[in-house]
Amino acid sequence: AQSVTQLDSHVSVSEGTPVLLRCNYSSSYSPSLFWYVQHPNKGLQLLLKYTSAATLVKGINGFEAEFKKSETSFHLTKPSAHMSDAAEYFCVVSDSGGYQKVTFGTGTKLQVIP
Amino acid sequence: EAGVAQSPRYKIIEKRQSVAFWCNPISGHATLYWYQQILGQGPKLLIQFQNNGVVDDSQLPKDRFSAERLKGVDSTLKIQPAKLEDSAVYLCASSSGWGTEQFFGPGTRLTVL
Numbered sequence: 001a002q003s004v005t006q007l008d009s010h011v012s013v014s015e016g017t018p019v020l021l022r023c024n025y026s027s028s029y030s031p032s033l034f035w036y037v038q039h040p041n042k043g044l045q046l047l048l049k050y051t052s053a054a055t056l057v058k059g060i061n062g063f064e065a066e067f068k069k070s071e072t073s074f075h076l077t078k079p080s081a082h083m084s085d086a087a088e089y090f091c092v093v094s095d096s097g098g099y100q101k102v103t104f105g106t107g108t109k110l111q112v113i114p
Numbered sequence: 115e116a117g118v119a120q121s122p123r124y125k126i127i128e129k130r131q132s133v134a135f136w137c138n139p140i141s142g143h144a145t146l147y148w149y150q151q152i153l154g155q156g157p158k159l160l161i162q163f164q165n166n167g168v169v170d171d172s173q174l175p176k177d178r179f180s181a182e183r184l185k186g187v188d189s190t191l192k193i194q195p196a197k198l199e200d201s202a203v204y205l206c207a208s209s210s211g212w213g214t215e216q217f218f219g220p221g222t223r224l225t226v227l
Binding site for chain 1: 147149155156157158159162169170205207215216218219220221
């Protein structure tokens with residue numbers, strides 16, 4: 001069985017300060033992990049993905065995430081928030097096992113204060 | 115490269131009516147997903163196809179929802195009869211395989227009155 005937990009439903013940061021969105025997962029197999037972003041009234045867009053290569057993954061718009069197997073975590077970070085980063089972020093896990101099931105987290109809404 | 119196409123974009127129906135949504139994935143993508151996203155929540159996977167076979171439909175309410183992917187290309191999701199709680203955005207996505215990016219369509223916003 002697999003699951004994904006996004007530890008914060010809302011995160012608020014000031015523009016120019018670091019962003020940390022937390023994600024923990026469980027998986028019976030070696031997982032693939034993704035972060036997607038959804039801006040208001042827009043479609044879901046891939047930010048970055050981990051598929052058993054380098055544990056530090058760089059994505060678009062300055063975001064990155066680190067896969068930590070010992071902590072079963074895949075937290076999303078950005079050194080300096082921009083107003084355009086305000087959106088909802090989803091952590092996603094996909095098992096490498098037979099059915100390759102996909103599970104979305106419940107989402108973290110990021111607010112950026114000017 | 116054309117993206118994932120969905121139609122209609124919006125649909126308003128009365129409860130107990132039927133509705134169908136259509137999805138055309140990116141050409142060559144073997145895996146197709148249907149998600150339900152209720153306002154304020156994350157997408158919930160309803161069904162996942164690999165070519166024209168069902169990989170996972172554990173969260174599909176099979177008493178009222180059905181989906182098919184004939185010929186392993188486009189897909190239809192049907193609700194019959196609709197309930198108020200089915201009001202949501204229905205998202206279709208496709209990918210070329212495990213561990214690859216899912217590409218999402220614009221979604222169909224369903225309102226059940």
